[in-house]
Amino acid sequence: MDILKFLTAGSVDDGKSTLIGRLLYDSDSILLDQLEALQASNRKNDDGTIDLAILTDGLKAEREQGITIDVAYKYFQTDKRKFIIADTPGHIQYTRNMVTGASNANLAIILVDARKGVIEQTIRHSFLVSLLGIQQVVLAINKMDMVDYSEETYNKIVADYKVLAGKVGLKNVHYLPVSALKGDNIVNNSTNMPWYSGESLLHFLETVELAVDTSTEHARFPVQWVVRPQTDELHDYRGYAGRVSSGSFKVNDKVTVLPSGFTSTISKIEVFENEPEEATAGMSITMHLADEIDISRGDILVNSNYQPLVSQLIEADLCWMDTRALDTTHTYFIQHNSKVTRCKIQETLYKVNINTLEKESAEDFKLNDIGRIIIKTADPIAFDPYEENKANGGAIIIDSRTNVTVGAVMFRNVAD
Amino acid sequence: MSKHNQLDYLDQLEAEAIHILREVAGQFERPALLFSGGKDSITLVRLAEKAFRPGKFPFPLVHIDTGHNFVETIEYRDAMVKRLGERLIVGNVQDSIDQGKVVEQKGKNASRNALQTVTLLDTIAEHKFDACIGGARRDEEKARAKERIFSVRDEFGQWDPKRQRPELWDVYNGKIHKGENVRVFPISNWTELDVWNYIRRENIELPSIYFAHERDTIIRNGQLMAANEVLNMDADDVIERRTVRFRTVGDMTCTAAVASDAFLIDDIIDEISASKISERGARMDDKVSEAAMEDRKKGGYF
Numbered sequence: 065m066d067i068l069k070f071l072t073a074g075s076v077d078d079g080k081s082t083l084i085g086r087l088l089y090d091s092d093s094i095l096l097d098q099l100e101a102l103q104a105s106n107r108k109n110d111d112g113t114i115d116l117a118i119l120t121d122g123l124k125a126e127r128e129q130g131i132t133i134d135v136a137y138k139y140f141q142t143d144k145r146k147f148i149i150a151d152t153p154g155h156i157q158y159t160r161n162m163v164t165g166a167s168n169a170n171l172a173i174i175l176v177d178a179r180k181g182v183i184e185q186t187i188r189h190s191f192l193v194s195l196l197g198i199q200q201v202v203l204a205i206n207k208m209d210m211v212d213y214s215e216e217t218y219n220k221i222v223a224d225y226k227v228l229a230g231k232v233g234l235k236n237v238h239y240l241p242v243s244a245l246k247g248d249n250i251v252n253n254s255t256n257m258p259w260y261s262g263e264s265l266l267h268f269l270e271t272v273e274l275a276v277d278t279s280t281e282h283a284r285f286p287v288q289w290v291v292r293p294q295t296d297e298l299h300d301y302r303g304y305a306g307r308v309s310s311g312s313f314k315v316n317d318k319v320t321v322l323p324s325g326f327t328s329t330i331s332k333i334e335v336f337e338n339e340p341e342e343a344t345a346g347m348s349i350t351m352h353l354a355d356e357i358d359i360s361r362g363d364i365l366v367n368s369n370y371q372p373l374v375s376q377l378i379e380a381d382l383c384w385m386d387t388r389a390l391d392t393t394h395t396y397f398i399q400h401n402s403k404v405t406r407c408k409i410q411e412t413l414y415k416v417n418i419n420t421l422e423k424e425s426a427e428d429f430k431l432n433d434i435g436r437i438i439i440k441t442a443d444p445i446a447f448d449p450y451e452e453n454k455a456n457g458g459a460i461i462i463d464s465r466t467n468v469t470v471g472a473v474m475f476r477n478v479a480d
Numbered sequence: 481m482s483k484h485n486q487l488d489y490l491d492q493l494e495a496e497a498i499h500i501l502r503e504v505a506g507q508f509e510r511p512a513l514l515f516s517g518g519k520d521s522i523t524l525v526r527l528a529e530k531a532f533r534p535g536k537f538p539f540p541l542v543h544i545d546t547g548h549n550f551v552e553t554i555e556y557r558d559a560m561v562k563r564l565g566e567r568l569i570v571g572n573v574q575d576s577i578d579q580g581k582v583v584e585q586k587g588k589n590a591s592r593n594a595l596q597t598v599t600l601l602d603t604i605a606e607h608k609f610d611a612c613i614g615g616a617r618r619d620e621e622k623a624r625a626k627e628r629i630f631s632v633r634d635e636f637g638q639w640d641p642k643r644q645r646p647e648l649w650d651v652y653n654g655k656i657h658k659g660e661n662v663r664v665f666p667i668s669n670w671t672e673l674d675v676w677n678y679i680r681r682e683n684i685e686l687p688s689i690y691f692a693h694e695r696d697t698i699i700r701n702g703q704l705m706a707a708n709e710v711l712n713m714d715a716d717d718v719i720e721r722r723t724v725r726f727r728t729v730g731d732m733t734c735t736a737a738v739a740s741d742a743f744l745i746d747d748i749i750d751e752i753s754a755s756k757i758s759e760r761g762a763r764m765d766d767k768v769s770e771a772a773m774e775d776r777k778k779g780g781y782f
């Protein structure tokens with residue numbers, strides 16, 4: 065059994081929380097005491113049925129205002145798969161929270177209200193989903209009950225969205241007419257839409273293919289910690305502990321340490337008491353090399369035949385996440401996997417108007433602004449372009465004054 | 481491009497947790513692992529072995545002892561520490577009471593559960609811990625469902641849900657100011673069932689009270705409680721011997737038992753898979769109000 069991580073995105077009131085509640089409810093994933101608490105709550109739908117949205121709105125302020133402020137994670141499983149849902153806020157003010165939820169997702173469900181169709185927020189959410197590199201999208205056209213389950217309305221929205229998907233570069237979009245409130249096509253196939261012969265949302269989520277890239281071309285291993293017991297019997301033991309972020313490594317592979325450039329070969333791979341011949345993306349391992357070379361936290365080991373880009377001047381997309389605007393004169397920290405170094409945003413090239421997708425001049429980068437920049441780092445960074453290898457292409461910016469994470473960076477290329 | 485299926489889910493969750501533990505080791509000067517004696521923190525200890533052996537743990541284990549623990553929990557703790565050869569630090573709620581920092585509650589529903597926050601914060605301050613690893617999971621409760629994996633607490637130990645840092649990919653920002661500390665939750669993405677399946681897979685030993693056994697019980701507020709001296713009992717309380725087990729291991733005053741014939745781990749997994757009550761449903765402390773957990777977390781509770 066594997067795990068599918070997905071997020072839900074949509075404007076306020078499109079029905080994200082209701083859809084998640086419905087998924088949990090109809091797949092029998094809500095426990096009795098939680099259901100009791102739901103029933104006891106005084107937030108009810110107009111017809112007196114329980115409001116499923118309360119299942120995910122976890123903070124007091126959220127329940128008071130009836131909106132989602134921060135990402136809520138929900139867990140459920142069926143016979144086929146485990147699911148981790150990130151219910152993300154739709155409001156522009158909370159874009160950074162949506163980006164948080166999107167960064168770890170394999171799939172995005174984007175909701176639109178069938179009465180409204182594709183609107184400005186749909187553009188923004190689709191753009192963000194594409195920016196964060198989520199390959200698989202479900203466009204859930206919700207509230208079909210409020211448009212008489214009209215096939216024509218559905219077709220019109222699908223046609224509009226295809227244009228948008230082309231523009232933002234989303235290739236795998238699956239279209240689905242649903243009513244989260246009534247339960248049509250969420251877990252059970254709808255009888256109200258005989259014109260729709262496709263599978264339900266849950267069935268799609270259970271069967272969508274989830275492969276990981278384990279090619280040697282992308283073999284990347286950021287070192288987190290050096291294990292050195294320094295006991296009598298393990299006097300010479302020196303293992304590099306970390307997680308294979310992408311690709312795969314085998315014993316006897318030739319590896320290069322970056323940024324230093326030293327090379328060696330893998331003599332042993334350890335996973336606690338086991339010694340596998342190969343370690344693939346996602347595995348936490350301890351690696352041993354044939355030669356004694358200087359390696360510490362922050363270094364990255366790669367397959368010597370396929371090296372990433374190494375630079376101190378990098379072109380990247382930036383999503384700004386702080387209320388204090390970006391200051392191009394200030395020295396920030398950048399954290400890329402286990403490596404932290406100082407940096408400056410040397411140049412801002414343009415901003416993207418995320419509602420119209422037009423490029424604009426970028427004199428300033430304020431909260432939730434997204435655009436292209438050139439970043440200059442104190443130490444060289446060994447990275448892959450984000451679109452080729454997400455695991456080695458993303459980094460965060462930390463403000464040295466507040467220690468807060470203020471930016472998300474998607475590396476694109478070496479800047480010349 | 482060669483492709484593989486994803487790792488099996490338990491391997492995936494394990495690898496993620498190990499990665500988080502190693503980030504703590506790499507980023508902090510004085511981390512600690514908060515050990516409650518419950519299955520979640522026992523799982524953390526197992527994960528720490530996988531992350532750092534054959535080296536030593538880069539942190540001590542810290543137990544906040546309410547003085548109202550089940551004896552089985554304390555026996556288990558001491559045996560485990562001995563087997564591991566790691567350091568254990570105990571913060572005693574009784575000390576906080578004796579020092580007059582907290583006042584013992586009175587009455588039938590008295591519990592030391594709320595008092596342990598003070599002892600925890602004092603212990604953190606005394607040892608200058610900058611990161612505390614805990615076994616909380618997001619599936620436990622709604623406020624927890626919102627918390628980051630690296631969760632920054634201010635000088636007063638408070639969690640501010642509206643000022644959480646963005647947390648992207650698996651890049652964890654552990655930078656803090658003096659006096660602040662970070663609570664780290666490596667098994668955030670595990671469910672109760674995942675923990676049990678992992679315990680079974682790894683053959684991890686647990687305190688005996690997790691398994692069905694006979695003991696004297698009373699019914700309090702509709703729940704089965706272990707009858708014992710720390711529960712303020714009176715003539716109305718009818719003591720009855722029942723076959724029960726505990727789903728969480730907390731303070732004896734607020735941890736309810738369930739009637740159960742689950743003597744083996746397989747029985748427990750069957751029971752939970754079929755059960756329709758959440759594990760926190762067996763804790764009276766969360767029942768107080770809809771926002772009980774959020775309020776306690778804001779005040780520094782784990």
Ligand SMILES: Nc1nc2c(ncn2[C@@H]2O[C@H](COP(=O)(O)OP(=O)(O)O)[C@@H](O)[C@H]2O)c(=O)[nH]1
Nearest residue numbers: 076077078079080081082117206207243244245
């Ligand atoms: N008629 C109808 N109402 C819906 C549907 N889905 C959600 N709603 C209602 O729309 C409102 C907003 O839903 P909610 O799930 O809170 O939206 P969110 O802000 O996207 O999380 C609530 O009153 C829901 O009951 C639907 O499919 N049909």
Ligand SMILES: [Mg+2]
Nearest residue numbers: 080081131132
């Ligand atoms: Mg919502």
